[in-house]
Every structure is written in structure tokens, then in C-alpha cells.
Amino acid sequence: MEFQAIVDRLRALEAPGIVSADEPRPANKAEKDPGRSGRPFLVIEPDKLVDFLRVCRDDERLAFEILIDLTASDPGADEPQLWILVELLSVRHRHRLALKALLPKENPTLPSATAVYRAAQWHERECMEMFGVTFEGHPDPRNILLPDDWVGHPLRKDYEFPTEYHGVSCE
Amino acid sequence: MTDVQQHTPSIHLSGEEPRVLPNGEREFFFDVSTSDLEVNMGPQHPATHGVMRVLLRTDGELVTGAQPHLGYLHRCAEKIGENVEWLQYLPYTDRYDYLAAMNNNLGYSLAVESLMPDLEIPRRATLLRTICAELNRIASHLIAYGTYGLDIGAFTPFFYAFREREWIQALFEKICGARLTYSFIRIGGVFNDAPPGWLKEVAAFCDVFEEKWREYYDLLVTNHIFVMRTKDIGVISAEMAYDFGLTGPMLRGSGVDFDLRRDLPYMAYKEIWDAGAFRIPVGRGAQGTLGDCWDRFDVRVQEMMESIKIIRYCLEVIEEGEVIGDVPKVIKVPAGESYVGIENPRGELGHYVHSDGGKVAVRCRVRAPSFVNLAVLEDLMPGTLLADSVAIIGSTDIVVGETDR
Numbered sequence: 289m290e291f292q293a294i295v296d297r298l299r300a301l302e303a304p305g306i307v308s309a310d311e312p313r314p315a316n317k318a319e320k321d322p323g324r325s326g327r328p329f330l331v332i333e334p335d336k337l338v339d340f341l342r343v344c345r346d347d348e349r350l351a352f353e354i355l356i357d358l359t360a361s362d363p364g365a366d367e368p369q370l371w372i373l374v375e376l377l378s379v380r381h382r383h384r385l386a387l388k389a390l391l392p393k394e395n396p397t398l399p400s401a402t403a404v405y406r407a408a409q410w411h412e413r414e415c416m417e418m419f420g421v422t423f424e425g426h427p428d429p430r431n432i433l434l435p436d437d438w439v440g441h442p443l444r445k446d447y448e449f450p451t452e453y454h455g456v457s458c459e
Numbered sequence: 460m461t462d463v464q465q466h467t468p469s470i471h472l473s474g475e476e477p478r479v480l481p482n483g484e485r486e487f488f489f490d491v492s493t494s495d496l497e498v499n500m501g502p503q504h505p506a507t508h509g510v511m512r513v514l515l516r517t518d519g520e521l522v523t524g525a526q527p528h529l530g531y532l533h534r535c536a537e538k539i540g541e542n543v544e545w546l547q548y549l550p551y552t553d554r555y556d557y558l559a560a561m562n563n564n565l566g567y568s569l570a571v572e573s574l575m576p577d578l579e580i581p582r583r584a585t586l587l588r589t590i591c592a593e594l595n596r597i598a599s600h601l602i603a604y605g606t607y608g609l610d611i612g613a614f615t616p617f618f619y620a621f622r623e624r625e626w627i628q629a630l631f632e633k634i635c636g637a638r639l640t641y642s643f644i645r646i647g648g649v650f651n652d653a654p655p656g657w658l659k660e661v662a663a664f665c666d667v668f669e670e671k672w673r674e675y676y677d678l679l680v681t682n683h684i685f686v687m688r689t690k691d692i693g694v695i696s697a698e699m700a701y702d703f704g705l706t707g708p709m710l711r712g713s714g715v716d717f718d719l720r721r722d723l724p725y726m727a728y729k730e731i732w733d734a735g736a737f738r739i740p741v742g743r744g745a746q747g748t749l750g751d752c753w754d755r756f757d758v759r760v761q762e763m764m765e766s767i768k769i770i771r772y773c774l775e776v777i778e779e780g781e782v783i784g785d786v787p788k789v790i791k792v793p794a795g796e797s798y799v800g801i802e803n804p805r806g807e808l809g810h811y812v813h814s815d816g817g818k819v820a821v822r823c824r825v826r827a828p829s830f831v832n833l834a835v836l837e838d839l840m841p842g843t844l845l846a847d848s849v850a851i852i853g854s855t856d857i858v859v860g861e862t863d864r
Contacts, residue, residue, distance in 0.1 A: 324795045357826040405704065406702045410831070443538060
């Protein structure tokens with residue numbers, strides 16, 4: 289199914305938490321809009337993300353069996369929100385869906401998707417250490433790539449590089 | 460007979476009282492305690508294929524738990540991606556899956572190109588990309604073939620695999636000057652045209668490899684000892700593969716017929732598939748349970764042959780022409796965001812790229828197949844024998860440069 293057909297199906301199923309569709313648009317010089325290229329995303333409320341994923345997985349006509357990717361993005365130091373980005377794939381119907389959830393930068397928290405897709409477990413661990421996002425109910429919330437005592441969240445735009453680590457100067 | 464049995468030393472759990480034999484002596488007694496033992500496999504262990512540590516919890520010969528510890532090779536690829544220009548990041552992509560650098564270049568280039576709707580990729584560039592990506596897939600699977608044999612204890616196939624891989628590397632050296640980290644596939648096309656006679660050399664390689672492949676198949680894949688070591692262990696069902704988000708040969712080994720090259724085609728793969736040039740090998744449970752280590756291995760080895768067929772098709776239809784589109788020296792990517800996944804030798808390599816219209820990415824996320832495929836170990840290992848753990852880790856075919864990025 290194409291993106292629009294998937295969104296229509298989700299709306300018909302009354303999937304929880306749909307906010308809007310974030311689709312590419314051409315540039316508009318009169319309104320000084322640079323436009324947006326790339327692929328469409330469906331914007332979801334972060335609190336409802338887990339219930340939404342369950343609908344995506346269990347519906348016969350959507351059948352998103354695989355959670356391909358779950359990550360976050362910090363769009364800029366001045367922006368008030370972090371983005372959670374999810375990529376789903378249906379093997380049976382050969383279609384994809386990209387989701388986006390906006391979270392406040394102050395204390396970003398959302399429920400863990402591990403109960404729906406086990407694949408989310410390591411992606412969420414990476415998100416936690418890199419962006420400081422808290423996934424409530426995560427079974428194993430340890431650092432995965434960084435050392436356990438690392439200070440700060442390196443992929444946040446306001447991250448300050450350390451000057452020393454365990455007595456070794458990094459400058 | 461009964462006497463013999465009574466005098467046979469038997470293993471007792473500690474705390475159990477030894478029996479008194481009919482002659483009045485106490486039974487010969489091995490006090491074997493089987494408390495839990497934690498064994499560190501790695502970080503420097505040949506079977507982990509890089510710097511990775513698996514913390515195994517064992518009860519005697521039985522593995523009761525496994526916990527992979529990563530991060531030893533973390534080189535901050537995603538952070539670098541936010542700090543260097545679009546084209547400058549390309550050499551870093553070589554370094555996550557260093558056994559399939561062409562495919563990494565391709566994944567990143569396609570992701571960036573998806574944000575540039577005006578950019579046209581010349582047909583010769585697309586076909587050269589396909590040839591290089593498939594050659595690299597063969598080279599990568601040859602390593603998987605050789606090192607898996609090595610893990611199991613078969614030394615010979617490793618040398619044969621490296622001999623053919625050497626040939627592929629020599630071909631790459633001729634086209635781009637590098638043997639491991641190519642940076643050949645660029646945003647907009649490829650770096651330069653193939654030197655004269657290069658395509659003929661690729662055709663010659665295909666001829667020889669097709670012949671050798673059958674020997675390799677018989678040497679290891681259907682070898683009785685190898686089959687006994689790899690069948691019925693590390694079984695991943697299709698549901699489990701879905702749940703853990705496995706892709707590539709790990710998914711197909713479980714009997715799921717899915718390949719991005721056919722099902723969500725990119726570049727010229729739709730045309731190649733429609734021409735009937737290749738098929739998708741899928742695990743069938745031919746030697747044991749469906750989704751065991753043998754099935755995954757068999758899928759990889761068969762894929763090499765399919766890649767040869769794809770290359771042959773490309774060699775047939777390739778024509779003279781431009782090899783790179785109209786790309787400036789300093790690339791400015793239009794504002795936008797996109798996720799693009801391609802079929803790497805190890806599964807789906809995805810790039811999420813986000814541009815604000817400038818020279819540098821806002822976010823450059825890498826969805827690495829090895830990272831995701833490795834997570835299944837935590838569930839796969841409990842209940843297996845310690846001796847099989849190496850076979851199971853080997854069958855996931857990870858590259859640690861990619862898990863840690």
C-alpha cells in the first residue's frame with residue numbers, strides 16, 4: 289500500500305494517537321518556504337505510540353511484522369522538541385511506514401515498545417544513552433555502546449565534549 | 460552385568476551421599492559441582508569476529524544465559540555525520556561494515572539522493588554500482604563462508620575463500636585504487652568510469668567463480684561433519700525473526716521469502732528481476748529444522764551464485780555513457796528527511812538523513828543490520844551446549860565495526 293492508503297486504513301481503524309501526516313512539499317518562494325523533500329512521515333502522539341504500534345502489527349491489511357528502526361533526532365539546539373523516529377516494514381504486503389513522535393526536550397519520556405516488538409529493545413537502549421530519552425518499562429535500561437559511567441547524551445545538539453575521561457585529557 | 464554397573468563410577472551432584480557397595484566399600488565418587496559459572500567470551504576471541512564480548516552463564520556444559528556487550532569499536536559515526544559535509548562523510552561509511560564497503564557507500568548515496576529529486580543518475584553509473592555492490596556481496600559472503608568453517612574447525616575452505624576474495628579485491632583496486640575502503644560509489648553516481656577491459660575481467664571472474672562455487676558447496680556446505688555440527692542448533696522461527704527485526708540472510712534462513720532487491724526494488728533491480736536474471740534463496744530446513752544455523756549458512760552461499768547472475772545481466776546491458784550526474788563539488792542537499800534501506804550482505808542497511816538545506820546533515824542515523832541481528836543471541840543461546848555457542852555466534856555473521864559504528 290502507498291502512504292496515503294496506509295493512513296486511510298489507520299484512520300478507519302481508529303488507531304490511537306494520529307496527529308497529522310508530514311509529507312514532502314515543493315518549495316514556495318512567495319512564502320519563503322524552502323519546501324521539504326524526502327519521504328512522508330506520520331506524526332503520532334508519543335504516549336500512544338505503543339498502542340499505535342500494536343494496531344499496525346496486528347491488523348491483517350497492514351501487517352507490519354518488523355520494526356526496522358527506532359531512533360531519535362535532535363533537530364537543532366533552539367528547537368523545543370526531540371523527534372522519535374520509527375520505521376516499520378511489512379513482509380507480507382511489501383510496504384513501509386515511517387512514524388515520527390515529538391517529545392519535549394525537558395524530561396523526554398515515553399512508554400517502551402519492547403512489549404510489541406522485541407527489536408525495539410536495543411534501539412531504545414541506544415536512544416536512552418545518546419539522547420537521554422526515558423523509555424518507561426524497558427526491561428534492561430543499561431548503556432549499550434557507551435561506557436556505563438559516561439556523562440551526557442552525545443547526540444543532543446547541546447552536548448558538551450568532555451575535557452577528560454578517567455584522568456586522561458581529551459583536549 | 461549388574462556387578463559391572465555397580466562398580467562403574469558415576470557422577471553425583473555435590474551434597475549427595477555416596478552409596479555403599481556390596482563389598483562394604485564406599486562407591487568411587489566424583490564430586491562434580493555444577494554451580495553457575497560466568498564465562499567471558501571475548502573481547503579478543505577469534506569467534507566473535509572482532510572486538511565484542513559475550514558474557515556466557517553456564518551450568519556445566521549447558522549455556523543458561525548470554526549477554527552481548529558492545530561498544531569496543533564505537534567510533535561515533537553518527538556524531539561525525541552531523542559535523543562533516545555530505546560528501547566528506549562518505550569515507551566513514553566504508554568503515555562500519557568494512558567487509559562490504561561498496562554496499563555501505565551505496566546505502567548512504569541512495570539516502571542522500573532521495574533528498575535531491577532533481578538529481579539524475581546516469582544509467583551506466585547505476586549498472587556499475589550494481590556490479591560493484593554484487594561483487595562486494597560475493598566477497599563478503601566468501602568471508603562468511605571461510606570464517607564460519609574456521610569457527611567449526613574446517614581450515615581449508617578459508618584459504619579457497621580468500622583466494623577468490625583476493626581476486627575481487629584486485630578488481631576493486633583497478634577500478635578505484637583501494638582494496639578495502641573504496642568510497643567509489645558517490646552521491647550522484649560513481650567516482651570514475653571503469654578502466655578499459657575491466658568489465659571483461661569481471662566476466663572472466665564470473666566464469667571461474669561459477670565453476671569453483673560448486674566445489675566450495677560440496678567441500679563445506681554438504682560436508683557430513685559440517686552438517687552434523689550446524690543442523691538443528693540455533694533455531695530461529697519466522698515469528699522470532701519478525702519479533703527481533705532480523706533482515707537479510709538471517710530472515711531468509713528462517714524460511715521467509717523477502718529480499719529488498721525484489722520486494723521494494725531500488726536502482727535497476729526491478730528490471731533485473733523482471734528479466735528473470737536471479738532468484739532469492741530461502742531456507743528450507745533441508746538438513747534439519749527450518750531456521751537452524753545450516754539454513755542461514757546455505758542461504759549465504761547460494762546468494763553468491765545469484766550475485767554472479769546479476770553481474771552477468773549488468774555486463775550484458777551496460778553501455779557507454781556518463782558515470783556521474785550533475786553534482787557540485789560542495790553538495791548542498793535540499794531541506795528534507797528520508798529513510799532509505801537497502802539489501803546489504805548482512806541485512807537491511809538503513810540511513811535516516813535529515814537536511815536543513817545546508818552543507819552538513821542535521822542527523823545521519825545508521826540502521827546497521829549486524830547490530831539488530833546480534834540482539835537475537837540473548838534468546839537464542841540459553842539451552843544450547845557451550846560447544847555450539849561458537850557455531851551460533853558465527854551463523855549470525857556479524858561485523859563488529861557495524862554493530863558499534
